[in-house]
Amino acid sequence: MSREWIAPRVKEIVPSGIRSFFEVDAGNNDIVSLGIGEPDFATPESVRAACIRALDRGETKYTPNAGLLELRQEIAGYLQTGFRLRYDPAEEILVTVGSSEALDLALRAFTAPGDEIIIPAPSYIAYSPIAHLNGGTWVEAKTCAEEGFKLTAEALRKVITPRSKLLVVNFPNNPTGAVMTYEDWLPVAEVVKEHDLLVLSDEVYAELTFDSRHVSPASLPGMKERTIVISGFSKAFAMTGFRVGYACGDSGLLAAMLKIHQYTAMCAPVLGQIAAIESLGSGLAAKDQMVAAFKQRRSMFVAGLRAAGLECHEPQGAFYAFPSIRRSGMKSEEFALRLLREAGVAAVPGSVFGAGGEGHIRCSYAASPQKLNTALTRMEAFMKVKM
Template sequence: MKATKRQFISKMVTDLKPSGIRRFFDLAAGMEGVISLGVGEPDFVTPWNIREAAINSLERGFTAYTPNAGLLELREEISYYMNSQFDVNYSPTDEIIVTVGASSAIDLAMRTILDPGDEVIVVEPCFVSYVPMVELAGGVAVQVQALKENDFKILPNQLEQVISSKTKAIMLCSPNNPTGTMLNKQELEAIAKIAIQHDLLIIADEIYAELSYDEDYTSMAAIEGMRERTILVNGFSKGFAMTGWRLGFVCAPIEISSAMLKVHQYALMCASTMSQYAAIEALKNGRPEVEEMVKSYRRRRNYIVQSFNEIGLECHIPGGAFYAFPSIKSTGLTSQQFAEQLLMKENVAVVPGDVFGESGEGHIRCSYASSLEELQEAVNRIKRFIDSL
């Protein structure tokens, strides 16, 4: 009798859905003349002084492992940066861990805090990896929809309705990917009140903190009573145009950070040494370039939001990041239909909103991290596509 073939892939991974963003990148990759508004990274090259610092570290032979938590000099610079920019204070010796990108920091946080069956409230629309990372860590993702009529801001009573005895944390991203929505201090305080009342952690993805346009950024960890219950994730990819360097960091009170370090040292050892030396230079001398990039993004945001509204795609004004999230409901198409037909007919790549959660249906994510000339041409093509429907 023939033996039954053994299943080598875990059921968790077998059931895991592929990234909805990646599918559209793959479609666009084989086409000529495509303008991509899909990619979630700056169109700026990493500034030369930062690249030069990495080159210099190689020339000096700094190619060995760093401490598991990262170079102490880098952690000291991160500590100073977080204090001076966002008014939060973390010890460089035992409350900061340098990670392989911000995504690694979120994964590290989930694996550190979750026991099987623990629940994490995930506010959607959200970055595509949040729910899978909760599930891969053995947790249960409880998704709550931030609605368009509230400018995609979650309301405190929505959180209250889904908190249970199994809830351990709330996952927040502000400014948000994909909507660009940024929570102000008063809105963060309302969420903090709930976290304190129910004894919950907040995992705060603040990777877009540098990219805020209309008001000063407030970190969740700066809210009264929240430093001790916030796992703060940040990094260099977005604000410093260092996506390919794969460098992030996580700040947390010592009892949490020390536990995270145990997972980190077994899973990753340490982040890239040359990237860490580049990041030191970024924090020391990169502010002027960051400010220029922010000015450019603000101009592009203003242009694309106004343009979308003029051609009939209702779009709220995003407070940060580099994404617009216009509604395409007026076309009668689903998000997937709109994105596929726009790509095939007009060679413009956008991301369908439903890949970011059910509340994203009826919208598309458009990155304005492209030149103004490309944005203008993309808008012309999108208008032509809408007129043809």
């Protein structure tokens, strides 16, 4: 070909470090995977039944661009009851194709070329590529195990420049399981307001907060008008394949995101929206049971990692452990590859999650207790050989 067809920004981003890693030895049935962040539970039966009934009724058409009003009303009630957040369902809630689309819409709507996006790291791998695709540059505010991988005001101040515009936060955190309390957020919020930043708060793991109540930065004084809350039904409701998420925020900001959404996705899948409505009714009990199971697995799995010789801070949310592998003397990618090939356990190298991720691996405990126990047995044997 004489012409270069692929856009430069697309060429510059690298493939997902998680997906590319799991192409190694794919198809080996003896592998115990602790890699993919997806609940091992089935979607609650009542939610699946609601979809079947809707399909039988022929409910297969477009919905309003912003999503079914009934769903937006249910989301508004759920957020007010569970997280003390108040949003007008008519103008301040947008239903999206998973929380991933909500994040993409926000970064496209609010990023101009040259804007800086601040991302606490280690962080979910999608934030920086999306920021880059939308013309922004990104900087990492480093967090560390010694501080529970929480974002601090000091770490934020260190990276703010006159070009800083957005702060993307994700608590409970992927990959570390870190959680921010109200007291943790207060000094961070003061820095945000002082420098007039917009906050994109990815709260898709909000329900998976084990030892305290989830606190959204939008709930702090003076923060609601400058915060876009992004969440969805994939993680806590075991609905990853339904692809339903949502964004909440100031009506003017949401209107900008809606402009893009109506030209691209049009609307979230109607059956997914119907499932989401049901999940916020009859599905709440099943959600609570799943959260309780994850909490039990968290305690068992972290104890097992420590017994195997892997130092690990206590994750307070999500369903990930982020143990240190520094005792092995290996870099995280080498450790993960050898763990996969020699012990049959798949985990994600911490290096793919940015600053502070090196020297760790991410292990998802969203797997059955039997698989977790098998993985721990293999990891302990692996560590004994390597040490």
